[in-house]
Amino acid sequence: MPDRSALLSRAGVRPCAVVPRTAPRWGVRPCASYTAGAASPEPSVRPTASRFPALPLVDTGADAAPSGDLPADVDLAGLAEGPREECGVFGVFAPGEDVATLTYYGLYALQHRGQESAGIAVSDGQRIVVHKDMGLVNQVFGPNSLAALQGHLAIGHCRYSTTGSSTWANAQPQYRERPTGGGVALGHNGNLVNTVDLARDLGVPPSNDSELMCQLLARDVDVSLEEAIVRAAPMMEGAFSVVVMDEERLYAFRDPHGVRPLVIGRLPKGGWVVASETAALDIVGAGYVRDVEPGELVVIDEQGVSSQRFAEPTPSFCLFEYVYLARPDHRQHGTSIYAARRRMGRVLAQEAPVEADLVIPVPDSGTAAASGYAEEAGLPYAEGLVKNRYVGRTFIQPTQSLRQLGIRLKLSPVREILEGRRLVVVDDSIVRGNTSKQLVAMLRAAGAAEVHMRITSPPIAHPCYYGIDMATRAQLIGADMSEAEICAYIGADSLHYITLDGLISATPDERPGLCTACFSGQYPIPVAGEHADLAASKFCGDVDEQALAERTAGG
Numbered sequence: 001m002p003d004r005s006a007l008l009s010r011a012g013v014r015p016c017a018v019v020p021r022t023a024p025r026w027g028v029r030p031c032a033s034y035t036a037g038a039a040s041p042e043p044s045v046r047p048t049a050s051r052f053p054a055l056p057l058v059d060t061g062a063d064a065a066p067s068g069d070l071p072a073d074v075d076l077a078g079l080a081e082g083p084r085e086e087c088g089v090f091g092v093f094a095p096g097e098d099v100a101t102l103t104y105y106g107l108y109a110l111q112h113r114g115q116e117s118a119g120i121a122v123s124d125g126q127r128i129v130v131h132k133d134m135g136l137v138n139q140v141f142g143p144n145s146l147a148a149l150q151g152h153l154a155i156g157h158c159r160y161s162t163t164g165s166s167t168w169a170n171a172q173p174q175y176r177e178r179p180t181g182g183g184v185a186l187g188h189n190g191n192l193v194n195t196v197d198l199a200r201d202l203g204v205p206p207s208n209d210s211e212l213m214c215q216l217l218a219r220d221v222d223v224s225l226e227e228a229i230v231r232a233a234p235m236m237e238g239a240f241s242v243v244v245m246d247e248e249r250l251y252a253f254r255d256p257h258g259v260r261p262l263v264i265g266r267l268p269k270g271g272w273v274v275a276s277e278t279a280a281l282d283i284v285g286a287g288y289v290r291d292v293e294p295g296e297l298v299v300i301d302e303q304g305v306s307s308q309r310f311a312e313p314t315p316s317f318c319l320f321e322y323v324y325l326a327r328p329d330h331r332q333h334g335t336s337i338y339a340a341r342r343r344m345g346r347v348l349a350q351e352a353p354v355e356a357d358l359v360i361p362v363p364d365s366g367t368a369a370a371s372g373y374a375e376e377a378g379l380p381y382a383e384g385l386v387k388n389r390y391v392g393r394t395f396i397q398p399t400q401s402l403r404q405l406g407i408r409l410k411l412s413p414v415r416e417i418l419e420g421r422r423l424v425v426v427d428d429s430i431v432r433g434n435t436s437k438q439l440v441a442m443l444r445a446a447g448a449a450e451v452h453m454r455i456t457s458p459p460i461a462h463p464c465y466y467g468i469d470m471a472t473r474a475q476l477i478g479a480d481m482s483e484a485e486i487c488a489y490i491g492a493d494s495l496h497y498i499t500l501d502g503l504i505s506a507t508p509d510e511r512p513g514l515c516t517a518c519f520s521g522q523y524p525i526p527v528a529g530e531h532a533d534l535a536a537s538k539f540c541g542d543v544d545e546q547a548l549a550e551r552t553a554g555g
């Protein structure tokens with residue numbers, strides 16, 4: 001066994017502390033072709049003198065001129081207008097195994113749930129080491145940092161910021177010392193709706209609900225961490241699927257509504273895994289055991305798994321996880337997300353058939369539904385849009401001139417597939433409408449004869465307070481415009497949103513067990529007054545933390 005201190009030192013990781021990275025961990029070399037001050041190299045693509053017309057080096061043809069084709073009122077900042085997942089959590093208790101690397105792979109499978117920061121906490125039974133930073137999982141961790149994280153127990157987290165800004169301090173796992181000695185590390189997926197009250201109780205500014213949760217669990221001097229969770233969890237309101245660890249045990253608990261997923265798996269050698277989605281079990285070779293139930297606390301240590309309820313379950317699983325958020329290979333309530341999305345496509349074909357030549361998806365979350373639509377409608381299916389898979393949250397924000405490219409930075413049309421065709425285009429949602437407007441314009445510019453949009457969610461008319469960043473109500477196109485008005489706005493030949501009943505019928509769940517709030521306005525967990533203000537402001541990314549702190553202090 002390598003000396004742990006030496007490994008930590010070599011990797012720049014200090015034990016018993018949350019350690020920021022102070023220097024780039026990955027090398028960035030100047031591109032030889034574009035070294036500063038040097039002449040730009042010749043383009044490698046030249047116009048040819050063949051029987052084909054010469055391609056201009058800067059293609060200004062019809063399908064490459066979105067700024068000319070698009071209506072002037074399109075907000076080309078629509079690159080980030082879609083809903084955003086909030087976080088992925090992972091935990092592993094596996095003595096004798098490389099728990100840090102297992103956690104790394106688990107987070108890798110959950111990267112779609114959060115791309116702003118990543119972190120891993122590991123314990124060897126004596127002390128907890130946390131390593132976290134801004135960036136994607138494979139940017140934050142490398143062989144050296146993983147080798148330094150040795151122990152038998154770990155938790156991991158990838159984050160998209162909800163409460164609190166996107167900073168290193170808000171990256172997770174959060175870590176707190178306990179007054180009785182030792183520490184607590186915590187990773188949270190979801191969002192609390194009583195952050196202000198909790199902060200007031202603790203006498204701290206309400207900047208980050210996950211940090212508050214960690215403080216709440218670490219503050220008790222008279223009880224074990226298990227008892228502290230059972231005592232504190234009922235004080236939390238909102239959505240929370242949480243992994244927690246001290247030096248010896250792994251804990252996982254889920255809010256009584258079970259809004260966000262959380263599953264338990266077993267490794268082949270007997271270790272235990274907890275994760276946001278089953279895809280994270282698959283990637284580390286763990287078999288699915290069961291879900292952490294709503295209102296349940298699970299404790300995992302050398303004795304195995306024990307469980308207790310801290311609240312009666314009142315399930316309200318997020319319906320939008322089926323539509324968009326979860327990976328298609330995640331299994332929820334006995335069915336794969338892929339199968340549910342195919343059924344959504346079938347329902348759409350039954351609800352809104354149309355004379356067309358071809359069904360195409362908006363990749364990726366429209367893919368399964370488009371194939372279901374095509375099968376039900378007896379129409380051919382093709383991939384008429386190619387997704388640039390490396391555009392994510394860390395994508396360098398385009399300059400204003402490059403913004404004119406709009407959706408083309410994410411999707412490219414395949415003209416040979418689209419030209420002259422009457423298209424059914426299947427997408428997961430329309431939030432503000434700008435992306436759909438650009439998409440329809442792009443498809444027409446690529447030669448589509450007709451564009452019929454079919455959407456696998458009902459209109460999003462209400463903001464989400466439970467951990468999904470959509471928009472404020474004022475920004476949601478579905479809040480005030482009818483289907484016909486939205487169709488006219490985005491420039492489609494027809495538009496149909498799946499009905500709420502139709503969507504629910506495509507899932508294994510029934511209405512009382514689902515949260516449908518962003519579609520129906522019926523919130524299963526009440527959000528009122530200043531909490532609603534906070535939730536609305538933070539999901540718009542403009543939370544005024546100073547004003548909030550003053551409001552809290554004054555309350």
Ligand code: SF4
Nearest residue numbers: 318319464515517518
């Ligand atoms: S409001 Fe919508 S996105 Fe939020 S938890 Fe409910 S169904 Fe999911």
